[in-house]
Amino acid sequence: MLEKAFHGSKAYWAWIIFLLIIIGIGVAAYANQLINGLGVTGMSRDVSWGLYIAQFAFFVGVAASGVMVAIPYYLHNYKLFGKVVIFGEFLAVAAVLMAMLFVVVDLGQPVRIMNVILFATPHAMIFWDMVVLSSYLLLNILIGWGALSAERRGFPPAKWVKVLSYIAIPFAISIHTVTAFLFCGLPGRDYWETAILAGRFLSSAFASGPALLIMLCFIMRKVSTFRVSDKAIDSLAKIVCYAMIINVFFFLCEVFTSFYSASPAHMLPIAYLFGGVEGATNLVVPMIIATICAFGGIAFLIFPQLRKNHKTLIVGLIAVFLACWIDKGIALVLAGFVPNSFEQVVQYFPTLNEVLVIAGVYGIGMLVLTVLYKITVDVRKSLDQRPVEAVDEDKMDEAMHAASSVPAAS
Amino acid sequence: MERRTFLKAAAAVGATSLLPVSAMAVSSAMASSGEDAQREEPGVVDTYDATPKQWGFVIDAKKIEELGVMDDMIGACNHAHNIPQTGDPKTEVKWIWAEPFENTFADMESEYMDEETLDRAYPVLCNHCDNPPCVRVCPTKATFKRSDGIVMMDPHRCIGCRFCMGGCPYGARSLNFFDPRLYLDEINPDYPTRTKGVVEKCTLCAERIDKGEIPLCVEASKGAVLFGDLNDPDSEVSRALKEAFFIRRRVSLGTGPNMYYIVSGGAENA
Ligand code: SF4
Numbered sequence: 001m002l003e004k005a006f007h008g009s010k011a012y013w014a015w016i017i018f019l020l021i022i023i024g025i026g027v028a029a030y031a032n033q034l035i036n037g038l039g040v041t042g043m044s045r046d047v048s049w050g051l052y053i054a055q056f057a058f059f060v061g062v063a064a065s066g067v068m069v070a071i072p073y074y075l076h077n078y079k080l081f082g083k084v085v086i087f088g089e090f091l092a093v094a095a096v097l098m099a100m101l102f103v104v105v106d107l108g109q110p111v112r113i114m115n116v117i118l119f120a121t122p123h124a125m126i127f128w129d130m131v132v133l134s135s136y137l138l139l140n141i142l143i144g145w146g147a148l149s150a151e152r153r154g155f156p157p158a159k160w161v162k163v164l165s166y167i168a169i170p171f172a173i174s175i176h177t178v179t180a181f182l183f184c185g186l187p188g189r190d191y192w193e194t195a196i197l198a199g200r201f202l203s204s205a206f207a208s209g210p211a212l213l214i215m216l217c218f219i220m221r222k223v224s225t226f227r228v229s230d231k232a233i234d235s236l237a238k239i240v241c242y243a244m245i246i247n248v249f250f251f252l253c254e255v256f257t258s259f260y261s262a263s264p265a266h267m268l269p270i271a272y273l274f275g276g277v278e279g280a281t282n283l284v285v286p287m288i289i290a291t292i293c294a295f296g297g298i299a300f301l302i303f304p305q306l307r308k309n310h311k312t313l314i315v316g317l318i319a320v321f322l323a324c325w326i327d328k329g330i331a332l333v334l335a336g337f338v339p340n341s342f343e344q345v346v347q348y349f350p351t352l353n354e355v356l357v358i359a360g361v362y363g364i365g366m367l368v369l370t371v372l373y374k375i376t377v378d379v380r381k382s383l384d385q386r387p388v389e390a391v392d393e394d395k396m397d398e399a400m401h402a403a404s405s406v407p408a409a410s
Numbered sequence: 411m412e413r414r415t416f417l418k419a420a421a422a423v424g425a426t427s428l429l430p431v432s433a434m435a436v437s438s439a440m441a442s443s444g445e446d447a448q449r450e451e452p453g454v455v456d457t458y459d460a461t462p463k464q465w466g467f468v469i470d471a472k473k474i475e476e477l478g479v480m481d482d483m484i485g486a487c488n489h490a491h492n493i494p495q496t497g498d499p500k501t502e503v504k505w506i507w508a509e510p511f512e513n514t515f516a517d518m519e520s521e522y523m524d525e526e527t528l529d530r531a532y533p534v535l536c537n538h539c540d541n542p543p544c545v546r547v548c549p550t551k552a553t554f555k556r557s558d559g560i561v562m563m564d565p566h567r568c569i570g571c572r573f574c575m576g577g578c579p580y581g582a583r584s585l586n587f588f589d590p591r592l593y594l595d596e597i598n599p600d601y602p603t604r605t606k607g608v609v610e611k612c613t614l615c616a617e618r619i620d621k622g623e624i625p626l627c628v629e630a631s632k633g634a635v636l637f638g639d640l641n642d643p644d645s646e647v648s649r650a651l652k653e654a655f656f657i658r659r660r661v662s663l664g665t666g667p668n669m670y671y672i673v674s675g676g677a678e679n680a
């Protein structure tokens with residue numbers, strides 16, 4: 001099936017070449033980081049993790065959100081998602097890959113990464129994160145590929161594909177839970193040290209992931225032969241809406257606990273995020289944008305008239321995605337370092353080099369996604385063509401040339 | 411009264427920890443309240459090592475100030491351990507350095523405190539915790555606790571994930587953001603230099619302790635800092651702690667720090 005990735009329209013190839021250029025720039029920036037050290041990033045002694053780890057957390061969430069399509073389909077036999085579920089799985093593949101790459105680019109000594117396996121340390125959460133992430137990646141590759149091969153031959157998916165799909169569900173929950181445990185188990189980092197962190201992670205994942213998936217479906221409608229039904233989109237949009245409401249609720253619980261108890265250590269990070277502390281105001285504007293997007297996004301998704309109108313739906317989805325992206329993909333990690341161990345507030349700004357490395361990882365993720373989606377759409381298209389003779393020939397060439405222009409603000 | 415409460419808190423904290431060695435620390439805390447026998451109680455004595463130790467410091471900041479030895483202490487460590495001086499707070503590598511009261515003991519600061527105590531510089535370094543979170547979170551065991559209580563680093567194994575920096579609530583750890591050899595004026599050939607991308611911190615001069623010598627900063631402090639085994643009730647440190655009021659950094663986190671700071675009035679005894 002892989003050969004389908006090598007036959008495409010001009011637009012498809014233009015998109016691929018564009019991604020390769022981005023990846024090339026990212027690789028060059030990473031080479032610079034390898035040669036000179038992590039000093040070329042904005043990270044410091046006090047803010048020892050930055051956007052790399054924040055983006056890692058965010059994309060683990062996107063990966064986990066595949067279950068929001070898989071659970072209704074596999075557990076509740078919700079047929080509407082039948083055509084979408086494979087896109088959810090392939091999105092998970094690309095997202096896990098990106099998450100892993102973000103960890104690798106964050107390492108000071110990446111060549112020694114095998115030490116995590118050679119000296120496996122079960123009391124370190126990273127070890128478990130690695131175990132569940134790689135298992136989840138493998139599961140999704142197998143499931144997606146298995147389902148697609150069956151579809152191509154016109155059979156329902158084999159039994160093992162179904163079994164693996166069931167197994168993947170708890171793994172999806174666990175990848176994001178363990179990722180939350182990476183943070184919430186660290187003593188004295190008050191913004192992270194909260195029992196609700198895993199819940200927040202999952203709810204924001206189940207909002208942002210399906211939001212992204214719907215947007216990808218819309219893109220595929222434009223550029224490929226794949227047409228997802230409006231009903232499926234509406235069901236997914238409802239999931240996004242509920243998950244986002246829960247996400248905001250969890251965050252407000254956090255705010256109440258911190259401010260009513262008046263615990264300084266818990267108030268300070270939140271004050272830093274929304275108002276700035278001691279002149280450190282670098283996250284205030286992003287957080288205000290995130291807040292507006294969160295509430296605005298929910299409003300656009302909660303009213304059926306707005307949700308069913310695809311123009312307003314897209315606005316709502318972008319808003320929700322952006323809110324989650326700022327909250328988890330930036331603020332979460334940075335606010336954990338406020339205040340530092342000496343009760344000082346140290347700010348972090350990413351450097352250009354760092355941003356280029358991040359762009360490179362996005363490029364790799366999009367490339368993988370594009371190829372997987374293109375193969376899927378082409379397989380389905382050739383199926384559609386078999387029984388019916390008169391197929392619109394123009395559409396064939398146009399197939400899937402930009403399946404994955406992820407509208408993430410990298 | 412205050413001291414009793416403190417000891418109780420310390421005991422409670424120790425009781426929640428998993429390592430047998432921290433049980434010894436509890437008993438040592440008990441011992442300092444006068445119940446020396448506790449240490450020998452069967453069941454409390456651990457299986458961790460035949461002669462379990464927990465090295466610790468008793469730091470008299472007032473005396474450091476009086477003797478003017480702070481810079482010598484820091485300089486001795488920097489020089490002996492090839493610690494790069496990057497000259498930038500963003501990337502600096504520090505094993506031992508000075509911080510004012512409000513930063514060292516942020517949770518204890520009060521505007522009514524006497525100015526001398528507040529303004530004084532306190533040396534801060536790794537606390538060689540009883541229950542070290544840096545060890546718990548390290549995915550490669552590049553950070554580990556030795557049976558004598560030293561929290562040690564293996565820079566050859568470290569992958570530079572900086573989990574330990576997030577986990578250490580004392581800011582005791584530094585990453586080599588650049589090749590450290592670029593920031594060394596003079597290299598001490600008797601001690602290894604590190605490479606970029608690995609984390610490092612105070613090793614309690616393990617290389618000296620293994621030869622039966624005391625840590626360099628202690629030596630340079632001319633008596634303002636005492637060093638010894640906190641599990642031994644007759645050690646200099648244990649005796650000093652029985653005679654003066656002391657505080658430790660962020661005790662409520664349960665890490666069991668082993669750097670004890672004598673506050674006002676303890677100078678004569680330390
Ligand atoms: S002070 Fe920090 S680095 Fe030292 S043992 Fe404690 S947690 Fe680890």
Ligand code: SF4
Pocket residue numbers: 547548549550551552553567568569570571572573574575608609
């Ligand atoms: S940076 Fe090195 S010492 Fe610290 S947790 Fe990672 S591997 Fe362990």
Ligand code: SF4
Pocket residue numbers: 486487488491505506535612613614615625626627628
């Ligand atoms: S004990 Fe040794 S390594 Fe640690 S700060 Fe003192 S001199 Fe430096």
